[in-house]
Amino acid sequence: MEVVLSLAIGILTASGLWLLFRPRTFQVILGLSLLSYAVNLFIIAAGRLRTDAPPIVGKGTADPAAYADPVPQALVLTAIVISFATTALLLVVLMASRGLTGTDHVDGEDGEA
């Protein structure tokens, strides 16, 4: 499981970075989205990987060792919401920029690329 997760994070990061450095705005947005998936997985991994362990403690005193760490899960939820919102905003700016400059190049003007 560790190998699968780290491979997933690595592949997502690599493809995200590749896209981020591309000259088209849509590629940049996709790159940022992939990067944010990678980061979300990374945060989960930072809270140690556990299977069959719920994050919410039930009634009564329970053994904390039987539960997963809830903090990274809460962090990931927050991070997902925030990156979703900012990506949506970036998409709007992208559309506006496309309309104003007539090109989807990140610099607003088409070079040789």
Next chain:
Amino acid sequence: MTGWLAHLVVVPILLPLVASALMLSMDERRRTAKRVLSLGVSALLVGVAALLLWSVRESGPVAYRIGDWPSPFAITLVADRLSTMMLLLTSILGFTSLFYATARWDRSGPRFHALFLLLLMGINGAFLTGDIFNLFVFFEVLLAASYGLILHGSGTERTSASLHYIAINIAASLLFLVGVALLYSVNGTLNMADLAVSLSSAAEENLALLEAGAAILGVAFLVKAGIWPLCFWLPRTYAAASPPVAAVFAIMTKVGIYIILRLSFLLFGKDSGGAAGFANDALLYAGLATMVFGIVGILAARHLTRIAGHYVLVSSGILLSAIGIGGEALTAALLFYLVSSTLAVSALYLLIEPVERHADEADIIEGISEPVFDDEYVGAIEEEETEEGVVIPGTIAILGGGFIFCALLLAGLPPLSGFIAKFALIDALFRHVTIALSHWALIALIILSGLATTIAMTRAGIDRLWTPGEDSPARLSLVEVTPIGLLLTVCLTLMLAAGPVMDFMQATAGALHDPGSYIEAAGPATEGGGVR
């Protein structure tokens, strides 16, 4: 602090949040009501920040735990000398920029006031929070508001500049999250004071992971602070923003500086064992490189907005390399410089638009008085000789006076507060027993940056205020002059009260170097430390 005063800590966050939520529900046409509300709120914030500063000065750091949960679990806000000082600075800039915006800028797009107050809320929260993840949330709030404000007024230049700005900040936020996750995975806590405690007793094998986490976290803040080579977005974005927005953005780079200052002393101070002094050299050299880049940029700039943008970089560079060198006297001096330069840059951003507007109008009027005969006047100099004496219109006098004032402040020429700040910096550097080569470089660059600013400002001043015929008075409303005057008055007060202010900075620097009282107030396992 007791009684209702104890709840004052949360007011700088709640007040703008509630006001901006109210404003969203108001019709866009009720402009006067919105102006009154937002100006009132920002004026109130100045009062609250001043009150907090005054009470923290006497009582030491105060922690405010929302919901009264015990410390590592609660959302902790901490008010100490440094954070309340930054709060006061923010609220002053916020008030003056809003005041200026009511001249006409708030009409060039919808929801200006709501966004502006949200920005203030985010900045205040970032200064007050005592928890790294809440810092992330407040950062996102202030960034989201700043995206909206950058776009305020629309236009091709703003849209494409904000595209870069948003993309780079999202990428930086992702780095922020990676850093937070790394720190959490080793320490199991996100409370800054708690982190400081657990870092000092961190096991040797975890040290590399911790340092990697802190470094990645630091890069996210350094992007905001505009360190070279992560600063190329800054001058263009700030130049594209409308003047009141650019004026309040002067504090945004300082948010990054503040966090670096806070975390590097808290996490990597002298008590923190193996990781003490981590990345100080990197900060020093990157700061020096930033200064070189900024100085070249100032000299090369042809527009005042670009000069101001590169000056922001220079001041970031000075602050970062001073943080890298450390030492109490230098920290006190850099705090003084931080306050003085932020106020001056903000005033310059407000001043640029009226100055350039005047120049533009003068260019247009020049065409009206076409010569009747070819030899009526050959050059401007000949014409001047026949005049009885040059009458300087009131607006030019005000603009010119303000411009000279700003130039002196930015360049650090005597007698204004900019000079005192730079003098204190250089003096503190000379107090070291042996002065390293890098310290000499910093001293040289501080002086060179003053020279470059003087040259650039003189050139711009001659170009904008002198050359076109002086008989074209530009419109200048009182609403625009007052905030500039207010900012410059604050700088003047800084100069006149330099002694007491410097004492305060010294005490603040002392508290930063010895964060025991901060950890005691904000950290866990204190029974009577915080507000219950």
